[in-house]
Amino acid sequence: MLWAAILQRLGFNNRLQSATATHTNIRAKRTGRCGPNSLSYVSAGAQWQPKCYARASHCMFTETTPATKHPYCKGSSSTRHTAEKVSTQAAERQAVNGMSQATPQHIAFVGKEVNVMLGFRGELMRELAAKGHKVYAFAIDYDTSSELKIREMGFIPVKFSLNGYSANPLADLKTLWQLYRAYKKHRITLSYCYFAKPAIYGTLAAWLARVPQRIAKIEGLGKPFTVGPNGLTLKMRAVKKVQCWLFRMVLPRSTALIVLNEDDKQDLKEQCKVDMPNTVILGGIGVCLEQFQCSPVPLKPLTFVFVGRLLDEKGIRYFLGVAERVKAKHPDVLFKVVGGATAKQGVSLPELKRYVKQGIIDYVGHVENVVPYIESSSVFVLPSYYREGLPRSTQEALAIGRPVITTDGPGCKETVEDGINGYRVPRHDTNALENAVLKMLSHPDKLQSMGYASRAMAEQRFNVRDVNRRLLNVLNL
Structure with a gap:
């Protein structure tokens, strides 16, 4: 299922169909007969009927009602693939633009620890739930008490597995598969993935699951970009290259990228070659000023x-x-x-x-x-x-x-x-x-x-x- 989604999103299914059509057209050219794939085609209310000519260079189609050209008629495979890609992007943009009018949205907050999610994202989650949206809290460390706490706050707990420090590709594929299935199961319409690994695999899973709006939030570039007193180790240099490759592959598939400071935006652009015009510099996740009230500075003792x-x-x-x-x-x-x-x-x-x-x-x-x-x-x-x-x-x-x-x-x-x-x-x-x-x-x-x-x-x-x-x-x- 996951591999099928990957192939479909990368366009391999379309290319396979194009190759099959090309083979059929060549056969028609040689024999003057239509292949089995050319018997009929119904699209957008228009029924296409084959009309073959023995001396024709390709199988001609006539339409009974106005519609667009049959995809297997004239036009190269690359042209059709480009048109399909543009059409998909336009559909996604239309879905995103119409989201504010659709109620409720199914919103997935994808992070790591439950307490961190509630402490740092709780205000935003409560505000969205109060607006009538369904909020799903994706975390890796749920137990009975934390699940109960999440439900009491009006959110829906979803547990998945993620090793934040592992470079095991099988474990990462497992994470990708779990998130993909969860997005499909809960019909997620907006994914909000924060921290490096959740942003990578959560956003990629959302793209594969065709989630209309995919927010990737990078709250610091983390350990691979951390220069210690003796510089970066060889292992960290290798990890940094892998992470840059993942950023370069996945982040452009988000509908918006959020970073907290200008340095992160520049390093993503210059070191990882991720240049996204829809990057937002948030400047901090913020604190509740009523909870953290100002008080005089105690001077004795310092x-x-x-x-x-x-x-x-x-x-x-x-x-x-x-x-x-x-x-x-x-x-x-x-x-x-x-x-x-x-x-x-x-x-x-x-x-x-x-x-x-x-x-x-x-x-x-x-x-x-x-x-x-x-x-x-x-x-x-x-x-x-x-x-x-x-x-x-x-x-x-x-x-x-x-x-x-x-x-x-x-x-x-x-x-x-x-x-x-x-x-x-x-x-x-x-x-x-x-x-x-x-x-x-x-x-x-x-x-x-x-x-x-x-x-x-x-x-x-x-x-x-x-x-x-x-x-x-x-x-x-």
Whole structure:
């Protein structure tokens, strides 16, 4: 079924039919007789009847009612294939343009973890459900409680399998097949696929299933584009080439591509050769300003907080190193770490406990609600060198009104106006990071004004309601 859909979408079925027709015409030319495929043809209400001439160079058709020419009459295979392709594209455009009038739409949100989907996409999903659309939540980690939670919110849970870090083509084909079947089963009319792998395989499955509107959202280019302190490894270079090829093959099959920053758009164009005129730079997924309310910056004691996944690429080791050096000079300053330990790709729990035992950090661990921990901190720090889209944790800190120290990397640099609401430092530069922390310690009187500037930035650029309004325009809903 999947292979049939692939062949049909790539036009191989049409080419096979064209080859069969060509063979029939040659036979007619030699014998003066019509082949079995030329007996009759009914299209758009017109019945075609064969009228053969022994000396004719091809089988002629006469029409009983006005209609277009029979597809097996004059015209090359390539011409017919091009016409069919243009016709398909026109039909898809017409379907997309008419979507806003059709109610309800069957909308598939395709991501990874349920909690991430609800935390980052929940506002948009609720707004669409309130408009009367059917919202399907595609995720990979459903259990009984999360399925119940999704249903209580008015969404329909759909589980599929996806290995975000695997390069196994068989596993990826399985993902493609599952998504294709689910789109067909639920009669999806709009797919909204975010993160790299879901955007690739979710969008390709939607194209194969002839979903009229296919939104691919790239929220950062991820690990293959992340340059570590020693550059890209050979393995990551190979993975990057494969990912670029997949981007180049799949993203043009979306009806709209959404990225969060200008650097991602440029790298997709220059490194992956993906140049799509319908690319939208969203500039952040936004936060709920009512949930993340502004509060005064606490100055006693001065507290620097790291919130996020404790991955090396997020800069957690740089944060720990600077905390150790600064604590030696300023023992009253606090450093707080909020996030789950990740032994395989970041900092392990035993390692964190050693820092806690030495009095260097307070380790909170993973929490569902980060608001109290950001509110009780003075400065938010994210020394990330990961290829971010635009970090959600930083947007939350901006909304609460906290000065920010972050890097000059894509996605991070968009959250700080240097010297206004915080400081930007070069990636991998721990000396610059330490100097930024010491600058904050030397001028605590500036932190409140920086906090107000952060809140103003959040209100102007990262209000989730404004972001969702722009998204609804892109979705034509």
